[in-house]
Amino acid sequence: MRLTAGLALSRIQDGILLSSLRRVMTAPASRIGDYLQRRPFAGSLADADAIGGANVDGRPPEAAIYLKLQDGRIADAAFQASGCGYLIACCSALLEMCQGQTPGQCRALDQGRLENHLGGLPEAKRYCAELAVLALRNTLAKLPAKEKETACREEAA
Numbered sequence: 001m002r003l004t005a006g007l008a009l010s011r012i013q014d015g016i017l018l019s020s021l022r023r024v025m026t027a028p029a030s031r032i033g034d035y036l037q038r039r040p041f042a043g044s045l046a047d048a049d050a051i052g053g054a055n056v057d058g059r060p061p062e063a064a065i066y067l068k069l070q071d072g073r074i075a076d077a078a079f080q081a082s083g084c085g086y087l088i089a090c091c092s093a094l095l096e097m098c099q100g101q102t103p104g105q106c107r108a109l110d111q112g113r114l115e116n117h118l119g120g121l122p123e124a125k126r127y128c129a130e131l132a133v134l135a136l137r138n139t140l141a142k143l144p145a146k147e148k149e150t151a152c153r154e155e156a157a
Contacts, residue, residue: 030119035089040096042088045078052139054131061087061128063135065095069143074098074106079135086125090132093118103140109133 048066055062061083068076077098079091094114098106114129115121121129 031093032086032089032118032121035092035096035118036085038092039088040092041078042080042092043078044080045076048078049144050139050142052135052137052142054135054138056127056131061131063087063091063132065091065135065139067098067139067143069103072102074101074103083131084125084128086121086128087131089118090114090121090128091135094132094136098136103143106136107140109136 044064045066045068047068049069050067051064053062053064061081063079063081063083066078067074077095079095081087081091094109097109097114097117111126111129111133114133115126118129
C-alpha cells in the first residue's frame, strides 16, 4: 500500500513539475526553461576547492555550490539545490556566468545581473536569484587563503 501511495505521489509531483516547466518555457525572452531542462553544473565536485551554500532560516529552499579553481580562475563548478525550478535555473545560470572568471569577478555578480541574464523572474520567485548569489558568495568566502591571494594578485595586474 505504501509503495502504491508513494508512486501516486511521485506521479503527481512529476505532473506538477512538467506543468510548471511548460509554463516557464513559454515565457517570452526567458532562459529559465532552458536552464531547468539542461541543468548544467548540477551535481557535486569531489575535488572542490570550496563548498558553501545558503538557505532560508536553516530550511529549504537551499543551494550548495562547489568551486574548483585553476590558475586563479573558476575552472569547474557544480551545485545542488533543494527547492523550485526557478532556484535550479538561477544556480545553473549563475555558475555558467562564473566559468573562467576570477573570484573577484564572481563576487561582483549580483541578483540584478542574474535576473537580467535569465530574462527576468516572477516577483514571487526573485528570492531564488538572491539565494543563488548568496550561496556563491558564501562559497567564495571559503576559498583557501592561497587561492584568494593568487586571485587578488592576478586581478590587480
